[in-house]
Amino acid sequence: MAKSTSGNFFEDFRLGQEIAHAVPRTITTGDVALYSALYGMRFAPQSSDAFAQSLGLPRAPIDNLLLFHVIFGKTVPDVSLNAVANLGYAECRFLAPAWPGDSFTAKSEVIGLRENASGKTGIVYVRSTGINQDGVKVLEFVRWVMVNKRDPVNKAAETHVPQTSLSVQGADLVVPPTLDASAYDPILGGSPYFFDDYQVGEKIDHIDGMTIEEAEHQIATRLYQNTAKGHFDAVQQKASRFGRRIVYGGHIMSLARSLSFNGLANGVFVAAVNGGRHVNPAAAGDTVYCWSEVLEKHLFDGRRDIGALRIRTVATKDISCSEFPAPGSESEPVVLLDLDYWLLMPRREVQA
Amino acid sequence: MAKSTSGNFFEDFRLGQEIAHAVPRTITTGDVALYSALYGMRFAPQSSDAFAQSLGLPRAPIDNLLLFHVIFGKTVPDVSLNAVANLGYAECRFLAPAWPGDSFTAKSEVIGLRENASGKTGIVYVRSTGINQDGVKVLEFVRWVMVNKRDPVNKAAETHVPQTSLSVQGADLVVPPTLDASAYDPILGGSPYFFDDYQVGEKIDHIDGMTIEEAEHQIATRLYQNTAKGHFDAVQQKASRFGRRIVYGGHIMSLARSLSFNGLANGVFVAAVNGGRHVNPAAAGDTVYCWSEVLEKHLFDGRRDIGALRIRTVATKDISCSEFPAPGSESEPVVLLDLDYWLLMPRREVQA
Amino acid sequence: MAKSTSGNFFEDFRLGQEIAHAVPRTITTGDVALYSALYGMRFAPQSSDAFAQSLGLPRAPIDNLLLFHVIFGKTVPDVSLNAVANLGYAECRFLAPAWPGDSFTAKSEVIGLRENASGKTGIVYVRSTGINQDGVKVLEFVRWVMVNKRDPVNKAAETHVPQTSLSVQGADLVVPPTLDASAYDPILGGSPYFFDDYQVGEKIDHIDGMTIEEAEHQIATRLYQNTAKGHFDAVQQKASRFGRRIVYGGHIMSLARSLSFNGLANGVFVAAVNGGRHVNPAAAGDTVYCWSEVLEKHLFDGRRDIGALRIRTVATKDISCSEFPAPGSESEPVVLLDLDYWLLMPRREVQA
Structure with missing residues (x-):
């Protein structure tokens, strides 16, 4: 009886299946320090307890993307160990603040299944949830991955492609309950x-670039307890289509988030991820740049201190991103990530 | 008067000598985070305060191998700065749980000395102990190292080869005092x-592999405050037999421990190390795989919640380890580590 | 309206200008762990809470150089993003102990300006200060940097070259208020x-060497939230005079400080930095060695437990530094750093 596992294949999933993921996790200030040092994060509320307290928070919260990576990591051994590709994300919302010292678990529900025409792979859609030690949901998201079948001969029992929203509605964004940004200090920010x-339609070149090292993405991906082999095993990867270790897609998200400080410094909380696509795989040696566009603005009913971009x-x-290179153009081969998300940002009016 | 030190040579040791090692050390959640991220540790009680509390522990304990590396590191400047090779370990027992925030010191007793026939080196046997801020022994182990002589002309004063046990007896293993694994959740585990x-004799291929980077093993070895030059100094190592930096042997232990999660996930505590041999040196670029065999099972008198493997x-x-390559076979040149140790693992019966 | 910034150019500075720097920062035990692991720091009071308490301190303080790097990092986006070179430091004093959990901000005053003859660059002198959450100054230092002009056509409004002390006076050094080193244990130290x-004039070869990896200096420099592009962007650096990423000069300071343990282990606090010069840039792959000379000794009025070297x-x-290679000799091309600083070290007499 083999005690080690090679993960689930497409045939192993059932519509409506609930999966409780292994490896509960306390996120500490140690994890936060490492996360900061891996990306150079500088958003003020996550960087300073004193600054967080000036906004009505008890202390510096855990960066929402760190929380995302940790919960994502828990789902990997059950959902995507045999994934060919991470195809997309949707409906990712941060539902409650997370604090250093909190302990998290994760679960997923299979909400869609569709075998591919080749018969060799299928697409699995899951809704994953992160829960803290008090049973409070801190995060949920949908993702879909292309997973190998154990055997092409096996026939898919069910087919269902779920509808997901193109974007989280502004009214569904959660603002941390005690947050009051009326005294937000933009100089410190x-x-x-x-x-x-x-302005909607405005584009920002974030200018700075950062080169990825193997040790960095491996340390990051292990910090998230993500076990996908392609990130760690150079020998096995030699035989892969890519020929070498692939950087965890979330590493690019966090690099881009950090670089976007130069232009979006006061966008202090990622409140939701509407969608994301890893346009091309990244590898050590790549230097990452990014640019952003404002797609939409949301005002919250009854509050003048903060809005959502x-x-x-x-x-x-x-x-460089001075020309705003985009997927679907001739720049397609150099695009790594195309991410659509909501930021909470303090409003100016309340200063008046 | 030279204020810097080149470490002890074989002639500097005396049988019965007691050495108090320098550099007291508090292990914090910061150290734990780094340790986790360097290896991708996922054993549940060390990963989550909440899970540890479900087992009757006050919080997530420090991983016993992290504790071992830190105490080992303290002994290096006095014992093995001039070591040619780490020859072996024996009788390593973890005697009391260690918690983040605890402060440790280390001491060693010289329990054996034997000059080699060449007259150029000798073997030094020490019993080393780790002690916390309350004076409680948390760890002890015997190791023996081949150490250069300062001068081949010097004659060894004493020869004594100590007897060490082939294995710690099951009855001598220490279970953390408040541990109660009767409600252990194997899904989270x-x-x-x-x-x-x-079953005794059962073999497990742990499947996954991990490639070592220079930055990773250097960061790890410095985390342990281990000063052995061969791990850090590429210039000096060019002139060595190996020609490059050598990875600290304990780094391979922790990598193997992490990889063994896939097959031994519920073996949540390393209770003892019976013996270990670094069969070949490892270097950056090596991809580490491992397999395990169950050698023996131990039931503790009067407790039904946990046993020792x-x-x-x-x-x-x-x-890959699918063929269980072992030292002493034609696989010898690719074997890095052969480790014999005791794991504590929850028992199933109590669930009934 | 461009929302991202390319930093200040020489013309943007005014004599007497006060700059409040962005990104407040809490330094946690997580940051301390990472700092220790990046350099292998072993000075006892910063390594162990128990040891710090034996000296009358409430717990292990933050290493003063870590504090320096963090405050320095805050000044970079405003002062030196367009720096050609860091020219020097002076009058750096550590004014109050810093503890894990403290939150810091930084500000700078422009105290000097001088355009260079070329008209393309100018020198900016700033006095920078680090302040904790209680408004207490923990650190101040002067530095001067050569900064590009936006346009050589612009004329400098003002010229003023401030006088700085060659060395902080011994009497101006601050000893941590509750420190009592009379029971200092040199074995643990x-x-x-x-x-x-x-003795004044005594030279010490610190013997050990350490090879720098790209991932290490990048992680360190991001830990300090230092955004200078030359450390991170391999693509942009290809077009630079140096042709590759340059290691943050402070990384060399901390490496040298760590290596100097072998010979200066009881020099447990850096109390001041009198001056420093980055003689040549460092890059990944360099192996760092160092040596020290005792320049001066200071006895504090009324205390017998501690002095300053x-x-x-x-x-x-x-x-290797066995021949004490120095700048200004034929060794100039291999010298990275020439640093002049004050250490606090326990005195022996009180043991009698």
Whole structure:
């Protein structure tokens, strides 16, 4: 009886199946320090307890993307160990703040299944949830992955393609309950630009670039307890289509988020991820740049201290983003990530 | 008067000598985060305070191998700075749980000395102990190292080769005092297999592999405050027999321990190390795989919640372990580590 | 309206200008763990809460150089994003102990400006200050950097070259208020040599060497939230004079400080930095060695437990320091750092 596992194949999933994921996890200030050092994060509320307290928070919260990576990591051994590709994300919302010292678990529900025409692979759709030690949901998201079949001869029992929203509605975004940004200090925050200064359609070149090292993405991906082999095993990867280790897609998300500080410094909380696509795989040696576009603005009923910006951030490798290179153009081969998400940003008016 | 030190040579040791090692050390959740991220550790009680509390522990304990590396590191400047090779370990027992925030010191007693026939080196045997801020012994182990002589002309004053046990007796293993594994959740733990499901002689291929980077093993070895030059100084190592930096042997232990999660996930505590041999040196670029064999099973008197598995884990480089390659065979050149140790693992019966 | 910034150019600075820097920062035990692991720090009071308490401190303080790097990092986006070179440091004093959990901000005053003859660059002198959450100054230092002009046509409005001290006076050094080193344990400290054992003019070869990896210096520099592009962007650096990523100069300071443990182990606090010069840039692959000279000794009025040693440490790359290679000699091309600083070290007499 083999005690080690090679993960689930397409035939192993059932519509409506509930999966409780292994490896509960406490996120500590140690994890936060490492996360900060891997990307150079500088958003003020996550960087400083004192600054967080000036916004009505008890202390610096855990960066929402760190939380996302940790919960995502828990789903990998059950959902995507045999994934050919991460195809997409949707409806990712951060539902409650997470604090250093909190302990998290994760579960997923299979909400869609569709075998591919080749018969060799299928697409699995799951809704995953992160839960803290008090049973509070802190995060949920949908993702879909292309998973190998154990045997092409096996026939798929069920087919169902779920409908997901193109974007989380502004009214469904969750603002941390005690947050009051009316005294937000933009000098400490790092930018004079408030919510009110951004226009729909505006594009921002984030200018700075960062080169990825093997040790960095491996340390990051292990920090998230993500076990996908392609990130760690150079010998096995030699035989793969890519020929070498692939960087975890979430590593590019966090790099882009960090680089976007230069232009979006006051976009202090990622409140939701509407969708995301890893346009090309990234590898060590790639230098990541990014640019952003403001897609939409949302005002919350009854509060004048904060608003939400819907942002698209595109990350590229080895070329500057001063020309805003995008997927679907001749720039397609150098685009790594196309991410659509909501940021919470303090409003200027309340200063008046 | 030279204020810097080149470490002790074989002639500097005396039988019965007691050495108090420098550099007291508090292990924090920061160290734990880094340790986790360097290896991708996923054993549940060390990963989650909430899970640890479900087992009657006050919080997530420090991983015993992290504790071992830190105490080992303290002994290096006095014992093995001039070591040619780490020859072996024996009688390593973890005597009390260690918690983040605890402060440790280390001491060693010289329990054996034997000059080699060449007259150029000798073997030094020490029993080393780790002690916490309350004076409680948390760890002890014997190791022996081949150490250069300062001058071949010097004659050895004493010769004594100590007897060490081939294995720690099951009855001598220490279970953390408040531990109660009767409500252990195997889903969160990561495997359906309990103590009762493992058979003596059973072999497990742990499947996954991990490639070592220079930055990773250097960061790890410095985390342990281990100063052995061969791990850090590429210039000096060019002139060495190996020609490049050598990875600290304990780094391979922790990599193998992490990889063994896939097959031994519920073996949540390393209770003892019976013996270990670094069969070949490892270097950056090596991809580590491993397999394990169950050598022995131990039931503790009067407790039905937990048992001990004596495990042999063999780590290799650059080849899969599906064929269980072992030292002493034609696989010898690709074997990095041959480790014999005791794991504590919850028992199934209590669930009934 | 461009929301991202390319930093200040020489013309943007005004004499007397006060700059409040962005990104407040809490330094946690997580940051401390990472700092320790990046350099292998072993000074006892920063390594162990229990040892710190034996000296009358509430717990292990934050290493002063870590504090320096964090405050320095905050000044980079405003002061030196367009710097051609870091020219020097002076009058750096550590004014109050910093503890894990403290939150820091930084501000700078422009105290000097001088355009260079070329008209393309100018020198900016700033006095920077680090402040904790209680408004207490923990650190101040002067530095001067050569900064590009936006346009050579622009004329400098003002010229003023401030006078800085060659060295902080011993009487101006701050000893942590509750520190009492009379029971300092030199065995745990790592060296039998006290303040009294060092002679002015004495030179110490610190022997050990450490090879720098790209991932290491990038992780360190991001830990300090230092955004200078030359450390991170391999693509942009290809077009630079150096042709590759440059290691943050402070990384060499901390490496040298860590290596100097072997010979200066009881020099447990850096109390001031009198001056420093990055003689040559460092890059990944360089192996750092160092040596030190005792420049001066200071006794504090009314205390017999501790004194101050003024030390010069010279760090080199790829060559041993047994011959004490110095800048200004034929060794100039291999010298990385020439640092002049004050260490606090326990005195022996009180043991009598």
